[in-house]
Every structure is written in C-alpha cells, then in structure tokens.
Amino acid sequence: MTEHATAAQLNALSDRLKAAQRAIIDTAAISGAMPTDTAVRKVADLEGMIAAVDVLLQEIHDRR
Numbered sequence: 001m002t003e004h005a006t007a008a009q010l011n012a013l014s015d016r017l018k019a020a021q022r023a024i025i026d027t028a029a030i031s032g033a034m035p036t037d038t039a040v041r042k043v044a045d046l047e048g049m050i051a052a053v054d055v056l057l058q059e060i061h062d063r064r
C-alpha cells in the first residue's frame with residue numbers, strides 16, 4: 001500500500017513551493033527587466049504544483 005503525506009507535510013511543502021515562487025518573482029521585480037522564459041516557466045510549474053498540493057489538502061479536509 002502506498003504511504004500518503006499528512007496534512008502537515010503537505011502544508012510544509014506548499015510553504016516551500018510558495019517561497020520558491022516568491023523568490024523568483026521578487027528577483028524579476030527587483031531587476032527591473034522582463035523575467036527570462038526559464039523563470040516564467042518555473043513560476044508556472046510551481047503554480048501547478050501548488051494547485052496540486054491544494055487539491056490533496058482539500059481531499060484530506062473533505063474526509064474529516
């Protein structure tokens with residue numbers, strides 16, 4: 001059987017993902033230049049992962 005992450009573990013992961021996303025956005029804003037295509041893709045990838053974690057957290061919440 002597959003082991004599942006706890007709500008606390010998912011919340012911690014969400015915090016790390018959001019911090020990484022924020023760091024990329026802050027760097028782009030501070031530089032005053034357009035973010036690179038790589039940075040834009042990374043922000044989008046992180047957003048997708050954050051959304052996926054949110055879905056899992058909602059599933060845990062709905063089971064309670």
